[in-house]
Amino acid sequence: MRHLLCVTAFAAATLLAACGKQESDKAPPNPAPTTTNVAPPVPDAGKVGNIATTAQGFGASAGEAVAEAMKLALLQVNGAAIQSTSVSAKYGLDVSLNQDSASLRGSAFAEVVAQRSGGVIQNFKLVELQEPSVIGGQRYKATIEAQIAKFTPSADMQKLKVVVGQIRFDGPSLPMGDRNVSSAEVGATIRQRISDALVQTGRFAVLDRELSPDIEGELDMIKSGQAPSAELAKLSQAASADIVWSGRVSSLAYNRHARQLKTSDRELVSYSGGWALTEKLVNVATRQVMASDSLRGQAPSVAATTLGSGVDSHKVLEDMTTDMVNQVVTSIVRRTFPVTVVSRDGTNVVLSQGGQALKEGGRYQMVAMGAEMKDPQTGQSLGRIEQPCCELVIERVTPNLSYGRLENVRSNLEQLPVGGLQLRDELKGVAVARAQPAPVQASESQGAAPQADRAAAATVPAVVTGAAPAARAVQPRATPVAAPAAPGKSDDKW
Incomplete structure (x- = not known):
């Protein structure tokens, strides 16, 4: 009997082990990893x-009660834009x-x-x-349920809506080198480029008034x-x-000056x-002038010559209009949405705008925002205290963001809140000056600096190292050229 029980127990254990092995063999494979849609x-x-809505209407007849209910249903969904006399609603109400x-x-x-x-x-x-x-009265009461078609605008319509107005000129044509160009054509081009740049900032909903x-x-x-x-x-x-932005160009010319020998x-x-351009930003609702400014720019001059080489008027016009558009867009953005630092990792920063608001390789002044100041008489905000902080070099620009680095930092960045910069x-011309290495001769003239110091001086920008050493290195070379001629001798050689 005991032998039989042992055999039975051994058979049961073997059977359970086999079932467990089969269950493990039939275990489902690991599910495939789900992919995230990054399109x-x-x-x-x-x-x-x-939009589903319910409305009630009253009228002297059943038809009038239903018509009133339909009109209220339309007004509940689409507001007063659809009236009972409009084409879209008229036919539906008439049949009732x-x-x-x-x-x-x-x-x-x-x-x-x-x-x-x-x-x-x-x-x-x-x-x-x-x-x-x-209902115990002289009027009918109708209750209806209706599905009303409604147009939902895009999310961009929540942005500040801007219209770029016509650009006015004092004359019908503009002198540009050896030819004249049409003021209307130039104005249309500038207006379109301003609209394009404002759209690319991602901060405005630019409306088209040229249907x-x-x-x-x-x-x-x-x-x-x-x-x-x-679709109705x-x-x-x-x-x-x-x-609404509007501008008036008082001067846009590249004049040719000729003198007969x-x-x-x-x-x-x-x-x-x-x-030269004057601009205004006007609040449509109140017609208040929110901002008014004068902008100007200068084109590179060509020195007097008798060679008659002429100028590339197309390029000159392109450069001047580009400078004009950049200044206009910068002034609009600064008045409405100042460019701020939204993320910082050490001296590497991400800025709140891209597109044409900033340009790669440009160097800009940055300020740290302090406490808000208010007028003691009116209580109106006068803005926040601005403290010069550092300089920003733009390294990369995307449609909505810009990436750069901070240099010459003079403030404690750790104490500034998000958006505090x-x-x-x-800073025009500063980026080019900083890219030039300091002269190696400044170290060699002293004769005491080791080779490592001379190599380090060659990689440090001249603005950082200071102006005095550079002046000592350059001055000896400039002296012979600037020296006056000896008395009694002609200075034609100079």
């Missing part, structure tokens, strides 16, 4: 959707008039309303119709009924601007010019 989202241009109670309750009436409403009422249901005897034939054609197709009826919700959706038939020709004017 860019679909551009947001707004969309038409249906002069109808008896029986036809109003029929499904055929609901289909006619959806068809005749021009797509605004997508679905319609008469929930309840109470006659005057039921092209293509846009008008699309709107006419919707009005004529060729598009799906729900796109009509009357044009946005109004929050601010008395001793020959040749001319002494030179070129010079520049531009703001960008100011571009």
Whole structure:
């Protein structure tokens, strides 16, 4: 008996082990790792959707009560933009008039309303119709449920909406070297480039006031009924601007100066010019002038010569308009959305704007923002205290962000909050000066600096190392050239 029990126990253990092995063999494989979709989202241009709503209306007849309920349903979803006299709503309301109670309750009436409403009422249901005897009065009461088509604007319409106005000139043409160019064409180009630059900052919703034939054609197709009826919700959706920028160019020229030589038939020709512009930012709602400024720039001059080489007027115009656009965009952005540091890792920083707001390789002044100051009489904010902090060198620019590094830091960066560093004017010419190494002769002239020191001096910018050593190195070389001629001798050699 004991032998039988042992055999039975051994068989049971063997069976359990075999089952466990089979279960482990049948264990499901590890699930495949899920991949994250990193594809860019679909551009947001707004969309038409249906909104469910319930409304009640009263009227002297059943039809009037239903018509009032439909009008209230439309106003609940689309506001006062769709009135009972508008084309989109008129047909749907008309079919409810002069109808008896029986036809109003029929499904055929609901289909006619959806068809005749021009797509605004997508679905319609008469929930309840109470006659005057039921409600104890002289008026009918209608309760309806409806699906109303509604256009939802894109998220970008939450941004500050800007219109770039026409640019005015004093004359119809502009002198540009050896030719004249049309003021209207130049103004249209500058206006378009300002709009492009503002869009690329990612901070504005720039509105187009030049309704092209293509846009008008699309709107006419919707009005004529060729598009799906729900597209009628796109009509009357044009946005109004929050601010309008306008500019007046008082000077934009590159003049040719010629003087006839008395001793020959040749001319002494030179070129010079520049531009000047006044701008305004106006609040559309109040017509308040939010900002007004004067901007100007200078074009490189060409010294007087008799060789008659001329100038590239196309390039000169391109350079001047580029400088104008950059200054205009910078002034607008500075008044509305100052460029700030949004992330910092040591002296490496990320800035809140990209596009054309900043340029790669540029050097800018940075300030640290302090406490807010208020006028003691009016209590109005005068802005925050600004303390010069450092200089910023832009290394990379993307459509929405810029990357750079801080140099010549004079503030404690660790104590500044996020957004406490703001960008100011571009330091033109400083970046080029810093890229030039200090002269090695400054160390060799002293004769005591080792080779390692001379190598280090060659990599340190001249602005950082100071101006005195550079002056001592350069001055001996400049002295012979600047020395006056000896008395009684001609200075023609010099």
